[in-house]
Amino acid sequence: MxxxxxxxxxxxxxxxxxxxxxxxxxxxxxxxxxxxxxxxxxxxxxxxxxxxxxxxxxxxxxxxxxxxxxxxxxxxxxxxxxxxxxxxxxxxxxxxxxxxxxxxxxxxxxxxxxxxxxxxxxxxxxxxxxxxxxxxxxxxxxxxSIDDGKSLLDHQREQRSGRVFTSSDNGMVVLGAEFDPITGAQLASAISAKERELWRSEDPAARRSPQQRTADAIAELILELDGKRPSGTALLIVADYDVVQGELKRARLGDGTPIPIDELIKRACDADILPAVFRAAADEMRLGRRRRTASDAQRVALAFRDQGCVGCGKSPNYCEAHHIIPWKVGGRTDLNNLVLVCNGCHHHIHDDGWIIHRNRSTGRYELRPPGS
Ligand SMILES: [Zn+2]
Structure with a gap:
C-alpha cells in the first residue's frame, strides 16, 4: 500500500x-x-x-x-x-x-x-x-478556562445524548449514552458498586467476564426498582484548601477530571456526596483484623491517594483495594497496607509475582514486574 x-x-x-x-x-x-x-x-x-x-x-x-x-x-x-x-x-x-x-x-x-x-x-x-x-x-x-470550567461543563451537559436501538449487526439491543463528567462519574460509580456486589455473589469457579458483569449490573440497576443503593456509590470530589486565602480551589473528580468549584459546593449539600475536605477519623482508616474488605471510607481515601490503579492508572471505579501484606498471612485492613489495583493488575500480583513498591521520592505506590 x-x-x-x-x-x-x-x-x-x-x-x-x-x-x-x-x-x-x-x-x-x-x-x-x-x-x-x-x-x-x-x-x-x-x-x-x-x-x-x-x-x-x-x-x-x-x-x-x-x-x-x-x-x-x-x-x-x-x-x-x-x-x-x-x-x-x-x-x-x-x-x-x-x-x-x-x-x-x-x-x-x-x-x-x-x-x-x-x-x-x-x-x-x-x-x-x-x-x-x-x-x-x-x-x-x-x-x-476563564470561568473555572463552567462554560465547558455547560457545553458538555448540552452535548449529552443517549440512544437505544436494535443492532443491525447481530440483533442485540444496544444502550448508548454520553454524559457530562459529573453525571458520568456518579453513574460509573453506581455501576461499579453493582459490579462488585455481583462479583461477591458469584461462584468463584464460574465467574462471568467483566463485560458480562457490567451488562448485568446495568440491567439490574435499571430493572430492579427496590430503591436499594449498592454500597460504595458515593461520588468522590476533592479540592485543595488554600489556607492563606481561606478558600477551596482546584476541585476535581476522583480520577483528576477538573470541575468548577460551584459544582463542589452545590453537591456538598447532597447527602450522598462525600465532600472535599477529607477528615475521616484516624481509626476509620485502620480496621486492622476486624474486617477483611476495605470500608467505603477507606475506598474513598484510597481513590484520593492512589488516583486509580497503582499499576496502570485505571479509574478508581474499576479498582479493588488490595492488601500489600496479604490478609492470609496476617496483613491488616489499614490504609497503609492497602493499594488500589484493577482486575488485570491484580492478576499480575497474584499470578506473575509483580511487586508493590513505594516510590521514595514521590511517595506514590507503583507496581513492578519481578526482578526489576
Ligand atoms: Zn491496573
Whole structure:
C-alpha cells in the first residue's frame, strides 16, 4: 500500500508478516500508524473542503455514499475536517504521521469547546499515550478556562445524548449514552458498586467476564426498582484548601477530571456526596483484623491517594483495594497496607509475582514486574 499525505507522504511496502522478526513486526506497526495518520489528514482535508464549499451535511452524505461510512463515523470525520482547517500545527503533525489520529481528535474536540494552546497540546500528543493525553487535555481545558470550567461543563451537559436501538449487526439491543463528567462519574460509580456486589455473589469457579458483569449490573440497576443503593456509590470530589486565602480551589473528580468549584459546593449539600475536605477519623482508616474488605471510607481515601490503579492508572471505579501484606498471612485492613489495583493488575500480583513498591521520592505506590 502506498499513501501520500496532503503535503508529506508515508510509504508502506507490502511484506509477509509471517516472515518478519519480532522487532520487524513492531517496526511495521509503527509505519502503518504513520500512514494511517497521513491518510486521516488527507480525508479530513477533503471532507473539510466539501463542508466549506457546500455544507457539513453534504460532506457527511459524501462520506457515507463514497466510503460506505456509518452515520456516526461520517459525522465525526466531517467535524474533524472542519476543526482541522483552523488547527495548523495538528494538521501538519497528522499529515507527517507524527501524531496518532485519536490524539488529533481530542485536540479538535477541545478546540470546538473553547480556547486551547494548540502547540503545547501538540507537543504532549507526540509523547503521551492516549489515556495520559486525554487527561492532559482535560486539565489544560480547565487551566485555560476563564470561568473555572463552567462554560465547558455547560457545553458538555448540552452535548449529552443517549440512544437505544436494535443492532443491525447481530440483533442485540444496544444502550448508548454520553454524559457530562459529573453525571458520568456518579453513574460509573453506581455501576461499579453493582459490579462488585455481583462479583461477591458469584461462584468463584464460574465467574462471568467483566463485560458480562457490567451488562448485568446495568440491567439490574435499571430493572430492579427496590430503591436499594449498592454500597460504595458515593461520588468522590476533592479540592485543595488554600489556607492563606481561606478558600477551596482546584476541585476535581476522583480520577483528576477538573470541575468548577460551584459544582463542589452545590453537591456538598447532597447527602450522598462525600465532600472535599477529607477528615475521616484516624481509626476509620485502620480496621486492622476486624474486617477483611476495605470500608467505603477507606475506598474513598484510597481513590484520593492512589488516583486509580497503582499499576496502570485505571479509574478508581474499576479498582479493588488490595492488601500489600496479604490478609492470609496476617496483613491488616489499614490504609497503609492497602493499594488500589484493577482486575488485570491484580492478576499480575497474584499470578506473575509483580511487586508493590513505594516510590521514595514521590511517595506514590507503583507496581513492578519481578526482578526489576
Ligand atoms: Zn491496573
Amino acid at each position: 502506498e499513501t501520500t499525505g496532503v503535503t508529506g507522504g508515508v510509504c508502506v511496502a507490502a511484506a509477509d508478516a509471517a516472515g518478519l522478526s519480532d522487532g520487524g513486526l513492531r517496526g511495521r506497526l509503527r509505519v502503518i500508524g504513520q500512514a494511517e495518520s497521513a491518510l486521516a489528514a488527507m480525508k479530513a482535508a477533503v471532507l473539510g473542503e466539501i463542508a466549506r464549499r457546500e455544507d457539513a451535511e453534504r460532506a457527511e452524505r459524501a462520506a457515507r455514499d463514497v466510503l460506505g461510512a456509518p452515520r456516526r463515523d461520517a459525522k465525526r470525520d466531517v467535524e474533524l475536517g472542519v476543526q482541522l482547517r483552523t488547527l495548523d500545527v495538528v494538521r501538519r503533525a497528522l499529515d507527517e504521521g507524527a501524531m496518532p489520529l485519536a490524539h488529533a481528535r481530542l485536540i479538535a474536540r477541545a478546540a470546538a469547546e473553547g480556547p486551547i494552546d494548540e502547540e503545547m497540546l501538540a507537543d504532549a500528543a507526540r509523547i503521551q499515550s492516549y489515556e495520559q493525553f486525554a487527561r492532559t487535555v482535560r486539565r489544560h481545558q480547565a487551566d485555560v
